[in-house]
Amino acid sequence: MPTLFEKIIARQIPGDIVYQDDRVTAFRDIHPRAPVHILIVPNKPIPTANDIEDSDEALVGHMFTVARDLAKREGIAENGYRLIINCNTHGGQEVYHLHVHLVGGAPLGPMLSR
Numbered sequence: 001m002p003t004l005f006e007k008i009i010a011r012q013i014p015g016d017i018v019y020q021d022d023r024v025t026a027f028r029d030i031h032p033r034a035p036v037h038i039l040i041v042p043n044k045p046i047p048t049a050n051d052i053e054d055s056d057e058a059l060v061g062h063m064f065t066v067a068r069d070l071a072k073r074e075g076i077a078e079n080g081y082r083l084i085i086n087c088n089t090h091g092g093q094e095v096y097h098l099h100v101h102l103v104g105g106a107p108l109g110p111m112l113s114r
């Protein structure tokens with residue numbers, strides 16, 4: 001079964017895609033938690049951070065350089081932003097296709113609340 005994000009990458013279902021190349025796709029989160037909330041995902045399905053293989057190092061690095069460039073393009077680089085990867089149930093992962101959340105555009109508060 002393809003994940004929801006695979007369907008967005010393949011443009012089988014709508015997604016607000018802001019960047020795509022042969023390795024990654026970035027699209028706006030459907031329920032934004034901040035003025036800017038973009039998900040950067042590998043085009044190939046890696047379910048969780050646990051499933052990243054050594055051979056994926058360049059791909060994962062590319063996800064971060066794309067996040068950096070999008071932060072600049074969205075005008076949030078200078079003030080700052082947060083990059084988040086949730087893993088499995090304790091991490092609060094909802095979609096099992098690896099993704100980096102790029103969130104910013106306002107003060108985000110403490111990283112975790114207790």
Ligand code: AMP
Pocket residue numbers: 004015027028029030031032039085086092093094095096
């Ligand atoms: P996570 O909890 O880290 O797995 O985050 C999954 C994210 O995917 C959530 O922030 C959702 O709002 C977002 N999401 C779910 N469905 C869609 C969709 N169809 N298009 C864009 N973002 C989505």
